[in-house]
Amino acid sequence: MDKDPQDYPHTAISTWSGFVYQGKLAVYYFLELISRNYEDNRELKLQLESEDDFAIFHGDQCISLHQVKAYKDTLFSKYRPGIEKQKEKALEHNIDTAYFHVARNIADLPESFEQDYQPVKLYRYPLQPEQENGETKAYCPLDEIDSIIEKQIVVLIRKIDGIENWKINCCGRIREALEAMVNAKVIAVHSKIHASKIHQAQLASEEFVPFSELCEVLESEEFESIENEDYFLSRLQIDIGTYYKDFCDIQEGISQKNQDKLDQYLAVITELNKEQMKDFLRAVMPHRKGKFRTLREFKDETVDRDSIRQGLFAIFYQLISADNFLSERIPFFWQDNEAFFYPTGIHTGAESGDTICYDILQQSLSEDVECLFEEGALVTTSIDRPNITHVRFGVDAIADEDNSTQGHSIISFQKMSLVSLNNIPENLKDAEID
Known part of the structure; x- marks a missing residue:
């Protein structure tokens, strides 16, 4: 008999906040488990956003729950509701192992914490990322997790005979490949939930990442076969998600309305397929030089932390919610x-x-950037120009119709200006932002 949809665990996958951090912690825990018993633990599988933020299963049995909180807060009162909920769930389902993962040290943790909230425990990480066997701490900042994962990969390679020692020199690539696999599953689950609008928790509960598939990354002899377009799409999603979290962390007193607005932007971006992602990056980085044909090229040359944090998300934050999908090639x-x-x-x-x-x-002469041939303005944080033909570089700004790029007249560029946030029409500015 099928379960009633309400019997499935709650899923918060559509909120996106902290999903990158969550995925990285899931990878780290996988590596810890597989280091303990490589052959036996290959049979385990990772579930995301269903029983908890992530959970580990053996067959149909959940053997551990993991809740992840990347809050700015350091007061126990902010975390207590989540801890109590995890304790209740673990006791209800007879799950002996329940870990609570936090990004910041909880300053006023009660001395009786473990006794009061059994079986919930704060997960402990190396005191320093490079430590192998030493002191631990009950939190893991986002800026340390990459180093901790890579250190655990080194531990695993040295311990498991079937993994060649030369791979110690490739820990960064291995980490990124593992994260890409986990992130791809998060995206796939989210897309199914978004498309169905029904049985959301059921959809998440049926999706797993087998440990055996993650182990194949560790065992691979040829990383190029892993680093395909799907891999680079996932890496771009991870990078953008990381930069988004950076942006939110530095905002003071961000309202729930604006948090929801930004979450929605990220949700749309992370649901773009490979071709849509290329078109999106061409549109939001029209000044970046290069013949971008693959996502690897975009990953290497186009997307950087400051362009997303100080540029794109600053613009999203300052303005009202944008419309999206004017056409398939212009998301916002x-x-x-x-x-x-x-x-x-x-x-x-x-x-x-x-x-x-x-x-x-210059870039537009070789690349077809859709929005450059529409009448309007490219929004920047600080630059105003009446049109992008404000400068000349050997092409007459008033060229006749014979001067064209991929079927578009250069004279069309005169319809496109640059506008700063200061000079955006007032009705497009978010009234909640000072």
Whole structure:
């Protein structure tokens, strides 16, 4: 007999906050378990966003629960509701192992914590990322987790005879490949939930990442076969998610409304397929030079932390919620009367305006950036220019119709301006932002 949908665990997968951190912790715990018993623990599997933020299963049996909190807060009162809920769930389902993972030290943790909240325990990490056997701490900052994962990969390689020692030199690539596999599952589950709108928790509960598949990454002799377009799509999603979390961390007093707004932007971005991601990055980084044909090229040359944090997400934050999917190739835009506004990651100062216009025009001669041939403005943080033909680089700004790029006249560029956040129409600015 099928379960009633309400019997399935709650899933919060659609919120996205901290999903990158959560995935990294899941990878680290996998590595710890597989280091203890490589052959036996290959039979385990990882479940995401169902029983808990992640859970470990042996067959149909859940053997451990893991809740992840990347809060800024350090007071126990902020974490207590989640801990109590995890304790209740563990006792209800007779699960002996329940770990609570936090990114910051809880300053006023009660001395009787473990006694009061059995079987819940705070998960402990090396005091320093490079430590192998030493003191531990009951929290793990996001900026340390990569080093801790890679150290655990080294421990595993040295311990397991079937994994060649030369792979110690490839710990970063192994970590990224493992994270990409876990992240791909998060994206796949989210997409199914978004498409179905029904039985959300059931969908999440039926999706697993077998440890055996993660072990294949450790055992692979050829990383190039792993680092395909799907891999680079997942790495881009992880990078953007990490930069998003960075951006949220530095905002003071962000309202729930604006948090939800930003969450929705990230949800749309992370659901883009390979071709949509390329079009999105071309549109928001129109000044980046290069013939971008693969996601590897975008990953290497286009997406950087500051462009996303100080550019794209700063623009998303300062303005009202954008419409999305004006066309398949332009995910986000704002409209004011007949004028359209397109977000970018351009965050350099006003003095760089001529250089930015030059780079956009030069890139546009070889790359088909859809929004550049629409009438409107590219939104930047600080630069205003009446049109992107403000500078000339050997192509006449008033060229005739014979001068074209991929079927578009250069004269079309005169319809596209750069506008700073200061000069966006007032009705497009978020009233909650000072």
